[in-house]
Amino acid sequence: MSKTYGTGSAAVPALRDVSVEFAAGALTAIMGPSGSGKSTLLQVAAGLDRADTGEIVVGEVELSRLSETRLTLLRRTHIGFVFQAFNLLPALTAEQNVSLPLRLAGKRPGRAAVRDVLARVGLADRARHRPAEMSGGQQQRVAIARALVTRPAVLFADEPTGALDSVTGREVLVMLRELVDRERQTIIMVTHDPVAASYADRVVFFADGRPAGELLRPTAEAVAARMTGSGALAC
Known part of the structure; x- marks a missing residue:
């Protein structure tokens, strides 16, 4: 696929x-320098934007053939999306x-x-709390629960720990890893953080709008080494 x-x-x-495939029931991290195309890939794959050419297949559904109405319905029922900003409505409770x-x-x-999905992200006791009454990590967990409540085929996460401190970010990453290991949830995550990427089963590196290699069973040290020096282009 291409997008200009x-x-x-x-x-x-x-x-x-x-041309890239993502395994079901796995956590895949996408990394690359600014402007490498990683966030555009996430938006196109999630049906938030349309590719100019090529096919995007989620499960057995080819997105480019869908009308805007059907694409909207698909996003609401089969695709979850978590952003760096929590995007919670402040006047509403967690549930x-x-x-x-x-x-x-x-x-x-x-x-x-609703209470069940809050329990899955460790917030069973925060159902009636509003965002201002929760920490940043708890708010991101609510955002993840919101993305999971429709039982999506795939969860897309764009820098999900970018607004969190290291300790809270680790808690969110552990939770995402558990969703994959325990429930076989498919997660595709854009991140710039080698530590976050080390929670993935696979890291796909992007450069200049194209895949530039990958790592399986990554460590933070291996990811950092790949992203420095000669960078992702050396993959």
């Missing part, structure tokens, strides 16, 4: 003939924030289901 922003002399290629995707999809959220 702008036209003519102002055109900026973001993805250049990319109300978590239930939003179901309400937007026209479904009546069951309290038991």
